[in-house]
Amino acid sequence: MEVHEIFVREFNQEKDCLEVEEVERNCEVGPSGKISLFTHMLGDPMSRIRHSPAFLMLIAEMEMGAEKKIVGLIRGCIKTVTCGKKVSRNGKNGHHIMPLPIPIYTKLAYMLGLRVSPSHRRLGIGLKLVTRMERWFTENGAEYSYMATEKDNEASLKLFTQRCGYAKFRTPSILVQPVFAHCIKISKQVNIFQLTSSEAEKLYRRRFSTTEFFPRDIDSILKNKLNLGTFVAVPSNIYQLWPGVDQFLCDPPGSWAVLSIWNNKEVFMLEIRGASQIRRALAKTTRIVDRVFPWMGIPSVPEIFRPFGSHFLYGLGGNGPNSTTFMKALCGFAHNLARKHGCSLVATEVSGQDPLRIGIPHWKRLSCEEDFWCMKRLGEDYSDGSVGDWTKCPPGLSIFVDPREL
Incomplete structure (x- = not known):
């Protein structure tokens, strides 16, 4: 394949929708004869992130003659979540002082919807999109970034864990x-x-x-x-x-x-x-x-x-x-x-x-026993000791899954 330069820019709702839908359509359908899940986004490519406090969608373009073609995309959002807890002894129960757990918050970024056209893979497009999105996360004060993928999605896991520095963090069940x-x-x-x-x-x-x-x-x-x-x-x-x-x-x-x-x-x-x-x-x-x-x-x-x-x-x-x-x-x-x-x-x-x-009633054939959540700590300046390293914390019994990020 002839080498072309790749450009990454923000998604434009007015002019990019049709091409983005085409990329999504080409990426979602599995090989012929194999059962696969296809997603119809109902006309708004940013609907999966639009309800978050801060969000961004990026696309990758490639020059082909006098035209540019969208060959990849990624979505990201930022919010503040609980990453741990500390104990306060100000709570009272009758005449007794009871320790009260207080949440410790952090600014967390979530990366989702990474797509690269099948005909343009292995050209570094996914890495460019992830790197650019992480830059936006850091510029907006995010302390951690995470992503979720199926455990058998080898290409995604390899990109994030081997090339982008993410590590398996949690494995919830769908x-x-x-x-x-x-x-x-x-x-x-x-x-x-x-x-x-x-x-x-x-x-x-x-x-x-x-x-x-x-x-x-x-x-x-x-x-x-x-x-x-x-x-x-x-x-x-x-x-x-x-x-x-x-x-x-x-x-x-x-x-x-x-x-x-x-x-x-x-x-x-x-x-x-x-x-x-x-x-x-x-x-x-x-x-x-x-x-x-x-x-x-x-x-x-x-x-x-x-x-x-x-x-x-x-x-x-x-x-x-x-x-x-x-x-x-x-x-x-x-x-x-x-x-x-x-x-x-x-x-x-x-x-x-x-x-x-x-x-929780469920059908095993429709469910996923392990959904891999991989996390990365952004930035390096934590010298004041105010923030511990969440990526090294053991899992608790429960997690809160944000419905805005499906």
């Missing part, structure tokens, strides 16, 4: 549940209440602000138009009516759970390609039987072989010996809401060590 034709029954022993955005913010800040990756601007997420609500599941024999978040926090039940729901359907659609006609026919048969006999609760395969929508569950948490039971009820509620909205999948991402994981 859990995916199909939306059936029937509604899932919720136990009568569980009551589910929807919180207002202010109540949800107070609950998350009071109970989960020291969770790793917790976003400092959680209020912006909860008030976003894509957020469908925050829901709490509690024992029905204790709460017939919602007492209000203040009373709940002062005297919570022995077991409970909470989650929020994000509407991906308004941002992008998904599509499974490469499935055989036999697979498609079997999936259709399960849907027909499920619709005819809904009371049997048959786990049918939804229509995923053409563009479909999904919901994402985030902010999962809870407490008590039966918290997994309440989480399962919330997931059933989320399934029914997704069914009402015409979605085909409900997904979430949790730490592999999260005790609530066993309460």
Whole structure:
């Protein structure tokens, strides 16, 4: 191939959309005969980062005669998140002073959506895009940068870990549940209440602000138009009516759970390609039987072989010996809401060590046991000792997955 000079610049919404869509389309589809997942971005290439506090999209161009062609792209965003905690002894409980955990925040950058046209790979385009994006991260005060990729994406892992200095940091699990034709029954022993955005913010800040990756601007997420609500599941024999978040926090039940729901359907659609006609026919048969006999609760395969929508569950948490039971009820509620909205999948991402994981219904074939999160520390001037090295911290039981970065 003839060598051409590569230029990296900011994405221009007015003139670059069609070419960017073409690059995305060429990169997403897997080899012929292989089942692959295709993403339809619904006309806004920056929709995956637009809701973050600071964001940027870069494209790589190559001169071809008198014209320039887009051959690569990358997205990035910056936010402030929890990277650890310290203990304060100012909390009081009656006459006793109790240590209170206080979150330690850091400015974190996230790199996603790296794409290079198949016909222009091995030319250093990906490295140029990553390097330029990291420069923007540093100029805007980010202390760390991270990215996520499937464990079998060897090309991406090699670029980031061998050439860009990233290291494997966390390996959460992506859990995916199909939306059936029937509604899932919720136990009568569980009551589910929807919180207002202010109540949800107070609950998350009071109970989960020291969770790793917790976003400092959680209020912006909860008030976003894509957020469908925050829901709490509690024992029905204790709460017939919602007492209000203040009373709940002062005297919570022995077991409970909470989650929020994000509407991906308004941002992008998904599509499974490469499935055989036999697979498609079997999936259709399960849907027909499920619709005819809904009371049997048959786990049918939804229509995923053409563009479909999904919901994402985030902010999962809870407490008590039966918290997994309440989480399962919330997931059933989320399934029914997704069914009402015409979605085909409900997904979430949790730490592999999260005790609530066993309460989250999912299909193993649709899920990913290990999603590799790789991190890099930016800059070198930490001589004042105010910031430790987060990349060397052991994982906690839970992480907070930001729905804006899917």
